Amino acid sequence: AQSVAQPEDQVNVAEGNPLTVKCTYSVSGNPYLFWYVQYPNRGLQFLLKYITGDNLVKGSYGFEAEFNKSQTSFHLKKPSALVSDSALYFCAVREEGNNRLAFGKGNQVVVIP
Amino acid sequence: DTAVSQTPKYLVTQMGNDKSIKCEQNLGHDTMYWYKQDSKKFLKIMFSYNNKELIINETVPNRFSPKSPDKAHLNLHINSLELGDSAVYFCASSQDPINSPLHFGNGTRLTVT
Numbered sequence: 001a002q003s004v005a006q007p008e009d010q011v012n013v014a015e016g017n018p019l020t021v022k023c024t025y026s027v028s029g030n031p032y033l034f035w036y037v038q039y040p041n042r043g044l045q046f047l048l049k050y051i052t053g054d055n056l057v058k059g060s061y062g063f064e065a066e067f068n069k070s071q072t073s074f075h076l077k078k079p080s081a082l083v084s085d086s087a088l089y090f091c092a093v094r095e096e097g098n099n100r101l102a103f104g105k106g107n108q109v110v111v112i113p
Numbered sequence: 114d115t116a117v118s119q120t121p122k123y124l125v126t127q128m129g130n131d132k133s134i135k136c137e138q139n140l141g142h143d144t145m146y147w148y149k150q151d152s153k154k155f156l157k158i159m160f161s162y163n164n165k166e167l168i169i170n171e172t173v174p175n176r177f178s179p180k181s182p183d184k185a186h187l188n189l190h191i192n193s194l195e196l197g198d199s200a201v202y203f204c205a206s207s208q209d210p211i212n213s214p215l216h217f218g219n220g221t222r223l224t225v226t
Contacts, residue, residue: 043117106155
């Protein structure tokens with residue numbers, strides 16, 4: 001069965017510092033991996049995805065993520081965090097052949113001015 | 114132009130009532146979804162339609178019934194509302210049910226008293 005783990009509840013980072021949000025996954029076959037962001041009282045917004053190809057994926061708003069098959073991880077990164085990056089971030093996975101998307105529990109990111 | 118729009122935004126009702134939430138997407142997508150987000154922000158898939166055909170029907174009470182009159186619309190009807198139904202319900206759409214990212218509406222906050 002497919003699953004996603006986001007081990008931290010909250011990530012605090014100072015504005016201008018690098019931001020990392022961790023995600024590990026478990027699937028039976030090849031993974032399709034996604035990151036989404038949710039601002040208060042809004043729906044989730046797509047940031048980036050990994051289907052195949054380069055392990056480093058670049059997405060919206062300066063975010064990127066690195067697919068690491070040996071560590072079954074897909075951590076989200078941003079070189080320099082902005083206060084406006086404060087939001088809830090969700091990692092999601094779909095294993096090949098499965099039409100269901102499994103979401104992690106979400107990580108609250110707080111960027112401190 | 115709102116890509117995925119759902120109405121109403123807020124819904125407050127008493128136990129035992131029947132209510133509907135409507136969703137429309139203008140993206141030309143083939144697949145639509147209903148998700149439930151609880152108070153802890155966990156996201157759970159409820160239903161998915163692809164080209165008007167039900168492809169995901171998770172274990173939800175049969176008081177919940179989706180209806181897709183056409184590819185651009187997916188409505189959710191809930192009978193005999195219970196306190197535990199209080200949550201935020203999100204509609205979403207995607208180009209296909211496998212590789213494409215989801216586009217979410219801004220949610221309907223249902224409060225059952």
